Amino acid sequence: MTFESNLDKYAELTVRVAVNIQSGQSLWINAPIHHPEFVRLIARKAYQAGAKHVHIEWQDAICTQIKYTYAPDEAFHEYPSWRAQALDELADNNGAYLLIDADDPELLKDIDPSRISANSKAAGAKLVKWRESMSSYQMTWSIIAAPSSAWAKKVFPHLEEEAAISALWDAIFKATRVDQENPIQTWVDHNATLRSKREQLNEKQFRKIHYRAPGTELSVELPANHIWRGGSATNETGGFDFNPNIPTEEVFISPHRMGTHGTVRSTKPLSYQGNLINNFSITFDNGRVVDYTAEQGFESLKAMIEMDEGAHYLGEIALVPHESPISNSNLIFFNTLYDENASNHLALGRAFPTCIEGGTSMSKEEQESAGLNNSLIHVDFMIGSAEMDIDGEHADGTIEPIFRKGNWAF
Numbered sequence: 001m002t003f004e005s006n007l008d009k010y011a012e013l014t015v016r017v018a019v020n021i022q023s024g025q026s027l028w029i030n031a032p033i034h035h036p037e038f039v040r041l042i043a044r045k046a047y048q049a050g051a052k053h054v055h056i057e058w059q060d061a062i063c064t065q066i067k068y069t070y071a072p073d074e075a076f077h078e079y080p081s082w083r084a085q086a087l088d089e090l091a092d093n094n095g096a097y098l099l100i101d102a103d104d105p106e107l108l109k110d111i112d113p114s115r116i117s118a119n120s121k122a123a124g125a126k127l128v129k130w131r132e133s134m135s136s137y138q139m140t141w142s143i144i145a146a147p148s149s150a151w152a153k154k155v156f157p158h159l160e161e162e163a164a165i166s167a168l169w170d171a172i173f174k175a176t177r178v179d180q181e182n183p184i185q186t187w188v189d190h191n192a193t194l195r196s197k198r199e200q201l202n203e204k205q206f207r208k209i210h211y212r213a214p215g216t217e218l219s220v221e222l223p224a225n226h227i228w229r230g231g232s233a234t235n236e237t238g239g240f241d242f243n244p245n246i247p248t249e250e251v252f253i254s255p256h257r258m259g260t261h262g263t264v265r266s267t268k269p270l271s272y273q274g275n276l277i278n279n280f281s282i283t284f285d286n287g288r289v290v291d292y293t294a295e296q297g298f299e300s301l302k303a304m305i306e307m308d309e310g311a312h313y314l315g316e317i318a319l320v321p322h323e324s325p326i327s328n329s330n331l332i333f334f335n336t337l338y339d340e341n342a343s344n345h346l347a348l349g350r351a352f353p354t355c356i357e358g359g360t361s362m363s364k365e366e367q368e369s370a371g372l373n374n375s376l377i378h379v380d381f382m383i384g385s386a387e388m389d390i391d392g393e394h395a396d397g398t399i400e401p402i403f404r405k406g407n408w409a410f
Helices: 001-020 036-048 061-070 073-077 082-093 113-126 128-135 147-153 161-177 183-204 298-307 336-343 362-370
Strands: 026-032 053-059 096-101 140-145 208-213 214-221 251-253 258-267 271-272 273-285 288-296 314-319 345-349 378-382 388-393 399-404
Touching: 001 036, 001 140, 001 161, 001 183, 026 036, 026 082, 036 053, 061 161, 061 288, 082 113, 082 128, 096 388, 113 128, 113 298, 140 336, 147 161, 271 298, 271 378, 273 298, 288 298, 288 362, 314 378, 336 378
Parallel strands: 026 053, 026 096, 096 140
Antiparallel strands: 208 214, 208 388, 214 258, 251 314, 258 273, 271 273, 273 288, 314 345, 345 378, 388 399
């Protein structure tokens, strides 16, 4: 199968499954400047699917790096209101948003973390409504990926640049199942499998989840009337399905804000805002982070946790079997979209109101009272391995295996 045919199928999968464009919808694509042909393919297919407008927002990583290097400090305490208003308008009109991730995992490694943190806080304050629309599925959105030279060389350091990019494309096509004969039907089947797992977990309504692995001994309480999610999601405004992430191998839940106890150890590097955080551990008491260490990227980890009070608490726990396509590739992608789908993971920060019955119609105060966390950030980090066991604890205290040696126990 040729690269061109795979790229065409990838664009088709993006339009028909990831954002699942409906007639009359507008699509906003946040795209890297070095993939114009791929973006044009997506735009063409989106219009053919019935899109009314396709707006392209081009991003250049080098210009981002230049700004962080040379702009005055006050620039990072501001965020353009016009962009926030445009995104809010997209959400208000039930538009679709697509992010094509091609970031260099260490783009900002030489930048003062306080500048990055200030920019995140400024953006978070302006994008509250937008992010609420996304987390409550009031609009359609998805994240996919495409290689950049720097990212490809990080994953395949032994290859020359062109060969590394080609190898990363191949890895992306395999992880997204684009290399199969009918990727769209394959994703219909895959989403059905994930739906079956989340339905089984929803029936059990575990009170707590317990993790055990080298360096990890963690207990996480779940809120009452919780809802496991995973695979496809449903646009609450239009009633049609879409996939927020491609690839995805997870089922996930938002835990009770105050119910996490113990220590967890990372198993893969975390690329956070252009910096790598590696070999780190986090300790929780009564839900809150009380201690953390990192062999690499400690200052970035500190800046992330100190972003706001909500960043000290979990907003998500996700189950991913060790025997899955991305994990079986034996690659470290240095990209959260991919690495989180090779491993059980947790997320610090904002919870999902869709993960509790009636959550999307609750006020912020009601969500917090129900146990959901709120924060400017939502950052996934990987904790799973073939050595991890996970148990569910029922309301009567009985224990049931969920994972054994990194894979489903039921």
